[in-house]
Amino acid sequence: MTIASSADHPTRRDFLFVATGAAAAIGTVFTAWPFISQMNPDASTIAAGAPIEVDLSPIADGQDIKVFWRGKPIYIMHRTKKQIEEARAVPVDTLKDPATDQSRVKEGHDQWLVVIGICTHLGCIPIAYEGIYDGFFCPCHGSQYDTSGRIRQGPAPANLAVPPYQFVSDTKIQIG
Amino acid sequence: MSGPSDYQPSNPVLQWIERRLPILNFAHGSFVAYPTPRNLNYWWTFGAILSFMLVMQIVTGVILAMHYAPNADLAFRNVELIVRDVNYGWLLRNMHAAGASMFFFAVYVHMFRGLYYGSYKEPREVLWILGVIIYLLMMATGFMGYVLPWGQMSFWGATVITNLFSAFPWVGDSIVTLLWGGYSVGNPTLNRFFSLHYLLPFVIVGVVGLHVWALHVAGQNNPAGVEPKTEKDTVPFTPHATIKDMFGLSVFLILYAWFIFYMPNYLGDADNYIPANPAQTPPHIVPEWYYLPFYAILRSIPNKLAGVIAMFSAILVLAFLPWLDTAKTRSSKYRPLAKQFFWIFVIVCIVLGYLGSKPPEGIYVIAGRILTVCYFAYFLVLLPLLSRIEKPRPLPNSIADDVLAKSGKAVAAMIALVVAGGLLIGGMQNARAEEQEAPPGNKWSFAGPFGKYDRGSLQRGLKVYKEVCSNCHALSYIAFRNLADPGGPGYSEAQVAALASEYKIKDGPNDQGDMFERPGRAADYFPSPFPNEQAARASNGGAAPPDLSLITKARSYERGFPWFVFDFVTQYQEQGPDYVAALLQGFQDNPPADFKLPEGSYYNKYFPGHAIKMPKPLQDGQVTFDDGAPATVAQYAKDVTSFLMWAAEPHMEARKQLGFQVFVFLIIFVGLMYFTKKKVWADAH
Numbered sequence: 001m002t003i004a005s006s007a008d009h010p011t012r013r014d015f016l017f018v019a020t021g022a023a024a025a026i027g028t029v030f031t032a033w034p035f036i037s038q039m040n041p042d043a044s045t046i047a048a049g050a051p052i053e054v055d056l057s058p059i060a061d062g063q064d065i066k067v068f069w070r071g072k073p074i075y076i077m078h079r080t081k082k083q084i085e086e087a088r089a090v091p092v093d094t095l096k097d098p099a100t101d102q103s104r105v106k107e108g109h110d111q112w113l114v115v116i117g118i119c120t121h122l123g124c125i126p127i128a129y130e131g132i133y134d135g136f137f138c139p140c141h142g143s144q145y146d147t148s149g150r151i152r153q154g155p156a157p158a159n160l161a162v163p164p165y166q167f168v169s170d171t172k173i174q175i176g
Numbered sequence: 177m178s179g180p181s182d183y184q185p186s187n188p189v190l191q192w193i194e195r196r197l198p199i200l201n202f203a204h205g206s207f208v209a210y211p212t213p214r215n216l217n218y219w220w221t222f223g224a225i226l227s228f229m230l231v232m233q234i235v236t237g238v239i240l241a242m243h244y245a246p247n248a249d250l251a252f253r254n255v256e257l258i259v260r261d262v263n264y265g266w267l268l269r270n271m272h273a274a275g276a277s278m279f280f281f282a283v284y285v286h287m288f289r290g291l292y293y294g295s296y297k298e299p300r301e302v303l304w305i306l307g308v309i310i311y312l313l314m315m316a317t318g319f320m321g322y323v324l325p326w327g328q329m330s331f332w333g334a335t336v337i338t339n340l341f342s343a344f345p346w347v348g349d350s351i352v353t354l355l356w357g358g359y360s361v362g363n364p365t366l367n368r369f370f371s372l373h374y375l376l377p378f379v380i381v382g383v384v385g386l387h388v389w390a391l392h393v394a395g396q397n398n399p400a401g402v403e404p405k406t407e408k409d410t411v412p413f414t415p416h417a418t419i420k421d422m423f424g425l426s427v428f429l430i431l432y433a434w435f436i437f438y439m440p441n442y443l444g445d446a447d448n449y450i451p452a453n454p455a456q457t458p459p460h461i462v463p464e465w466y467y468l469p470f471y472a473i474l475r476s477i478p479n480k481l482a483g484v485i486a487m488f489s490a491i492l493v494l495a496f497l498p499w500l501d502t503a504k505t506r507s508s509k510y511r512p513l514a515k516q517f518f519w520i521f522v523i524v525c526i527v528l529g530y531l532g533s534k535p536p537e538g539i540y541v542i543a544g545r546i547l548t549v550c551y552f553a554y555f556l557v558l559l560p561l562l563s564r565i566e567k568p569r570p571l572p573n574s575i576a577d578d579v580l581a582k583s584g585k586a587v588a589a590m591i592a593l594v595v596a597g598g599l600l601i602g603g604m605q606n607a608r609a610e611e612q613e614a615p616p617g618n619k620w621s622f623a624g625p626f627g628k629y630d631r632g633s634l635q636r637g638l639k640v641y642k643e644v645c646s647n648c649h650a651l652s653y654i655a656f657r658n659l660a661d662p663g664g665p666g667y668s669e670a671q672v673a674a675l676a677s678e679y680k681i682k683d684g685p686n687d688q689g690d691m692f693e694r695p696g697r698a699a700d701y702f703p704s705p706f707p708n709e710q711a712a713r714a715s716n717g718g719a720a721p722p723d724l725s726l727i728t729k730a731r732s733y734e735r736g737f738p739w740f741v742f743d744f745v746t747q748y749q750e751q752g753p754d755y756v757a758a759l760l761q762g763f764q765d766n767p768p769a770d771f772k773l774p775e776g777s778y779y780n781k782y783f784p785g786h787a788i789k790m791p792k793p794l795q796d797g798q799v800t801f802d803d804g805a806p807a808t809v810a811q812y813a814k815d816v817t818s819f820l821m822w823a824a825e826p827h828m829e830a831r832k833q834l835g836f837q838v839f840v841f842l843i844i845f846v847g848l849m850y851f852t853k854k855k856v857w858a859d860a861h
Contacts, residue, residue, distance in 0.1 A: 035235065
C-alpha cells in the first residue's frame with residue numbers, strides 16, 4: 001500500500017503505521033506459538049516417559065533382555081568374561097566411532113552393557129549375539145557391532161547409543 | 177482476466193510466473209485496486225470477520241484432530257486429555273468451541289445486514305443463494321461438531337436430530353438407520369460425523385470462493401442501495417476496506433477473547449460434561465443457541481412431519497427472498513415501513529430463540545406458535561405486500577451524495593428496539609415453579625477475572641476427598657503428577673511420589689500372564705473404588721456414584737432473565753461449585769411433612785427432586801486438618817468443592833493469566849487500528 005509521506009523525515013502517520021504493523025506482527029507470532037507448541041509431547045506422554053527400574057538378578061551370565069523405555073528398545077546384556085576381554089582388546093583408533101569399552105559401561109559393573117537397540121544407520125533393531133564380533137548384527141543393511149555395541153563393519157556411522165542410567169543397587173538399574 | 181487492475185510486477189521471476197498464471201494481477205484486481213463503495217458502514221466488516229473465523233475454525237479443528245479419536249469409548253476422555261495434557265490444549269479447545277458460536281453470531285449479523293439493505297436483490301440473487309447454501313453447510317458442520325465430545329448433550333442431540341428424518345413417510349426409518357449406521361446413535365455414527373465434520377468446512381471454503389466471486393461480479397451493495405456511478409463513489413479496497421475490516425475484526429476479537437479466556441462455558445450446556453449415557457436422557461435437551469429459533473419452530477407444530485417441514489422451510493424460505501421482496505428500492509434506509517417490520521422480525525427471531533431454550537409447556541408453546549406464524553408471515557405475506565403498497569423515500573443521487581448526508585437516528589432506533597426486546601423477553605418469563613432450589617452464592621477464591629485457587633483449600637479438599645469421598649467416587653481424570661502441576665495444590669515431586677506409593681494400582685499381565693498389584697507412581701491416575709459400573713451400582717442401592725473429576729462443571733442451575741445477562745459481564749460462572757457446596761450441606765433429617773421420600777433415599781434441599789440416593793457424607797469432626805482449619809461440615813464442603821473445581825479445570829489460573837495479557841494486547845491493538853483507520857480514511861471523507 002502506498003503511503004504519501006514526506007521523504008525527509010518520518011511523519012506521525014508513518015509512526016502509526018509502523019506501530020500498528022509491528023503490533024499485528026507480534027500478535028500473529030504470539031498467537032502462532034500455541035499452534036506449534038501443541039505438537040510437542042503432551043504431559044501424559046512426558047509422564048509415561050519417566051525413568052524405569054529394571055531388576056538385573058534374573059539375567060544369567062551370557063544372557064540378555066530387551067526392555068522398552070520411551071518407546072525405544074533397550075538391550076541389557078550380562079556379558080561373559082570372554083566378551084569383556086574381547087571388547088577391551090580392540091585398539092581404539094581402529095574404530096569408526098572411537099570409544100573405549102570402559103567409557104560405555106559403569107565402573108565396577110563391567111559385565112553389564114546397556115545400549116539402545118536402534119541401529120545408527122537407518123533405525124532397525126539389531127539382533128543380539130549375532131555377527132562376526134559376537135555382538136550385534138543388523139539384518140537390514142549388514143552393520144556389525146561388537147560386544148561393547150561399537151560399530152565395526154557396515155554402513156552405520158556410530159556406536160549403539162548408551163541411554164542415561166545408573167545403578168540403584170548391584171542388582172537394579174534405573175534407566176532414564 | 178480483465179479487471180480494475182493493470183498491475184504488472186517488476187521482478188523478473190514474478191514476471192515469469194505472472195505470464196503463466198496471472199495470480200498477482202488477479203489478487204491485485206480483487207483485493208487491492210478493487211473499487212469498493214466509500215459509504216459502507218461497519219455492518220460490512222462481517223464478511224471479512226467470517227473469512228477469518230472460517231480459517232480459525234479450520235486451523236484449530238485440524239490441530240484438535242491431531243489429538244482426538246472418534247471412538248465412542250475414547251472420545252470423551254480424549255477431549256478431556258486435550259484440555260488437561262496437551263500444551264495449550266485448553267486454549268485450542270476453547271478457541272474452537274467459542275469460535276463456532278462467534279462464527280454463527282457473525283453470520284447472523286451478516287445475514288440481517290443483507291436483509292435490511294436488500295443485498296439479495298437483483299443482480300445479487302445468486303450471491304444470496306450461495307450464502308444460504310453456506311449457512312446450511314455451517315449448520316450441518318456445527319451439529320456434527322457438537323456430537324464429537326460425546327457428552328450427554330452430544331449423544332441426545334444427535335438422537336433427536338437424526339430422528340427428525342423418521343418423519344418422512346415410507347423411507348423415514350430407512351434414512352435414519354442409514355444415518356446411524358446401526359440401530360441407534362453409536363460408534364458408527366460418531367465415526368462418520370467426524371469424517372464429515374472434517375470434510376464440510378473445506379466444502380464451505382469452496383462455496384465461499386464462489387460467493388466472493390459472485391460478489392465481485394455484481395460489486396458490493398452499500399447502505400444507500402444505489403449502485404456506484406462514478407469514481408467518486410468508490411475507494412480502492414486496499415488500504416481502505418482492508419484496514420477498516422482489520423479494525424472491525426480486532427473489536428470482534430475482544431468479544432471472542434472474552435469467551436475464550438473468561439466465559440468458556442457460558443454458551444455451552446453443563447450436561448455435556450457428563451459422558452454420553454444411552455440409558456438416561458437429560459431432563460432438558462437443548463441444542464446450541466444458534467439453532468434455538470429453528471428448534472422453537474420445530475416444536476411449535478404438533479404434527480411430527482409438518483414440524484420437520486416447517487423447520488427446514490424456515491431456512492429455505494431465505495433462498496426465495498429475491499422473488500418474495502420485489503420492491504425496487506434496495507435499502508430499508510429509504511423504506512420506512514419495511515424498516516420497522518425488519519426490527520420487529522429481528523425481535524421475533526430473538527424471542528423464538530429464547531423459546532427454543534424453554535421446555536415446551538404452557539405459555540411457551542402458545543408464544544412459539546404465534547411467533548412461528550409471524551416468522552413465516554414476514555417472508556410470505558408482509559414483504560410481497562410491502563413491495564406493492566409501500567411508498568419509499570427519495571433515494572440520494574449517488575453514493576458520494578449519501579456520504580455527505582448524516583444520520584444518527586438509526587443507532588437510537590436500534591437501541592430502543594433492543595431495550596423493548598429485552599423487556600418483552602423479561603415479561604414473558606413465567607414464574608415457573610422451580611423443580612430445583614437455587615443454592616446460596618459463595619465467595620470463591622477462583623471466581624472473577626483474577627481468581628486463583630487457594631492452595632491450602634485445595635490441599636484440605638484433597639484430604640476430604642481421600643478420607644471420605646474416595647470410598648465411593650472415582651477421580652479418574654486426575655493423575656498423581658497433576659498434584660505437583662502449577663496452578664494446583666502445589667505439592668512437590670517428592671510428596672507426589674510418596675502419596676502415589678500409598679495406593680495399590682492394578683497392573684499386568686506379567687510374564688506369567690497374571691495381573692498383579694504394585695505401588696502407584698506419579699503417572700498413574702487416582703484408582704476407582706469399584707472395578708466397574710455394575711459393582712458401583714450394586715454397592716450403592718442401584719445408583720452409581722458419579723466420577724467427581726468434572727462434577728463442578730457438569731452441574732448448574734437456571735439463573736433466569738435478567739441474571740444471565742448480568743452474569744456475562746460480572747463473569748459469574750460458579751453455578752456448579754455453588755450447587756455442589758450447597759448439596760453437601762443440604763441434607764435434612766426431617767423432610768417437609770408433605771414430601772413423600774422414597775425408600776432408600778435421603779432428603780436434600782438442593783438436589784433436583786429432593787430425593788438423593790447418597791446418605792449425608794459429611795459430619796463435623798470427621799476430618800482433621802493439619803493447618804488447624806475448623807473441622808466443620810461447612811469447611812469440608814467449601815474445601816472439597818474448591819478441590820473439585822481444580823480437578824475439573826486444572827489450568828484455570830493459566831487461562832485467566834493469559835487472558836489478561838491477551839486483553840491488554842487487544843485493547844492496545846484496537847486503539848492502534850482505530851487511529852490507523854482514521855488516518856487511512858482521512859482523504860476519503
